[in-house]
Amino acid sequence: MADLSAFPIARKWVPQDPTKLQLFSFPTPNGVKASIMLEETGLPYEAHRVTLSDEDVKSEAFLSLNPNNKIPAIIDPDGPGGPIGLFESGAILLYLGEKTVKFLGRDAAAKAHVTQWLMWQMGGLGPMFGQLGFFVKFAGKNIDDPRPRERYVGEAKRLLGVVAGALEGREWIADDFSVADIAIAPWLNALNFYEAKDLVGWNDHPVLQDYLDRFMAREAVKRGMNIPPREA
Structure with missing residues (x-):
């Protein structure tokens, strides 16, 4: 039996099976990166619902695992050398x-290509x-000042153009489905929630909707998009 007693977070969100990887998250674009990846890989895990309220993400228990008070975070009881805790979605x-x-890519060159797009999403x-x-x-x-809004609308338009260009003639960002897609697609999907697609010129890039449709059609993605469930 894995011993997670060194992790105070496990006393607030108690594992049912501490031998499984523990996910502490909420279904935001960053949060679902981890749940989708876990569903895609088939690793056994438990999901703990950590809301975005201060009561959760700024609790002493959560901060003990992620001092940056952001979801997602994980504990892997089967980590290298013993249990390991990690935060930051890209690192996960x-x-x-x-x-x-x-x-991560078929070889070192492919991995470098995947990693650069993962870093592009993160940064x-x-x-x-x-x-x-x-x-x-x-x-x-x-x-009242329109300049902040205009800045981010303009930057969102530019970034959509970047990813649309990368997807021309491709199904995925790299040669195969990868962590880059798991990172990028949920943020593209967030434009629906923000009700901002028209504002940033989504329809100027038909390749983006095709890409998002392919991503959302994956069975692991369908499951991961609501893990842990938004409502308790």
């Missing part, structure tokens, strides 16, 4: 890819789309 994708030898698409959502759907929409 790389770790799980290396653990299972899946979705560009995710942060910029998150700000777009704030200024279009959430509290930022009430700010």
